[in-house]
Amino acid sequence: MRTGPYKLLRDFAQKYPNTRSALNHWYELISGRNFRSIAELREVFPHADRVKSWTVFNIGGNKARLIAFIHYGRQTVSIHRVLTHPEYDKWQP
Numbered sequence: 001m002r003t004g005p006y007k008l009l010r011d012f013a014q015k016y017p018n019t020r021s022a023l024n025h026w027y028e029l030i031s032g033r034n035f036r037s038i039a040e041l042r043e044v045f046p047h048a049d050r051v052k053s054w055t056v057f058n059i060g061g062n063k064a065r066l067i068a069f070i071h072y073g074r075q076t077v078s079i080h081r082v083l084t085h086p087e088y089d090k091w092q093p
Helices: 006-015 017-031 038-044 085-090
Strands: 002-004 049-051 054-059 064-071 076-083
Parallel strands (some): 002 076
Antiparallel strands (some): 049 054, 054 064, 064 076
């Protein structure tokens, strides 16, 4: 799957360094695979949740939430936001 924009991950990790390795791990896992459905995605990311048209990933044992739009047919992942838990609790999809 193609992903973008990676800059959001770097910026978040700069602000919250304790998430860096988990974000890098997520990026490596998502970039190296072609998922055809949420069911296939959950084989690698069992805690990924659908929230309306978004997919929400738990990052680093609940250190952060990554919100992305996944187009399974085109094999693309668009990173929308990376949020702390308090920010996620306020987020309105």
